[in-house]
Amino acid sequence: MKRHSLLTLLRQHTPFDAEEHKMWLDTIQFVEQNPDCFERWLAIGHITGSAWIVNETQTSVLLMHHRKLDKWFQPGGHADGESDILQVALKEAREETGLEIINVLDTNIFDVDVHLIPANVKDPAHYHYDIRFLLQADSQNPLIINSESKDLVWVPLPEVGRYNNSESIMRMVRKVGSK
Template sequence: MIRDRLIALLKTYIPETGEEEQMHRETIAFVKENPECFERTLLIGHVTASGWVLSANKNEVLLMHHRKLDRWFQPGGHCDGDPDVEAVARKEVWEETGIQHLELLKRSIYDIDVHLIPANNDIPAHHHYDIRFVFQMIDEQTILINSESRDVRWIPLAEVHHFHDSESIMRMVRKTSAL
């Protein structure tokens, strides 16, 4: 079954207690109940993947200023039918930032977040079940800005809260200190 690998990853992942723990349970249930969970055509929601990309010294994280949402986020996006969420996260980092050479720092899921995407034109409000991986940039690479972002830059971890202070982002900042 196309969802087996993700279900196995989810079952071995140990989330933070509280909010992430609840989102972990919701994500497992969603994936089990929806065979088309990797397709954005599933209008109630779908699995997405993103990359928390750290600099070589692990003191900075790569964030992009999302054009449509007008906020800073880690790179990520829709699976569009691909059940390999790690590969999707890598592809999205490359497409949105130009950074291609990455080392996976944790051989499992780094974080899970479920968030509501507001209705937009013909697309109703829906949930993204975001599976996040942590990477480190391997060598110096040029950052590129694509049409989805206004800016992409390395942000010192101690300053991330000035760019985006949601619990979702700050949880990943906290986890970074344990790497």
């Protein structure tokens, strides 16, 4: 079963707070009920993989200014059929930042988030069931902006709220701060 590994990872994850707990439960239910959960064409929503990339001292995080949504987020994207979500997060991180060396700090899930993606010219509104992993990179390595982003920047954790103060982002800031 293609979903087994993700379900195992999800069941091993301990949500940080009540909000993440609800999204965690919703994600488990979504994966259990949708054999095609890794496919972008699944109209109600799909699994995505994200990378919360911290610097060597875990005092800054790498954010990208998303071109389509015009907001600052962590790198990440669609699984496109791939069931190894950690590999999805790593692939997206490399593609969206230009970083070649990105270290996995933990193979366990770092964060689970469910968010609505607004309708656009190609797709109706749908949900992303985002599985996030804690990664690390050398903040001195050059960054390469691709067509999906307007900018990339290392942001000190206390300043992340100036870029994106959504609960989804701020929860990950608090998680790094609590380690």
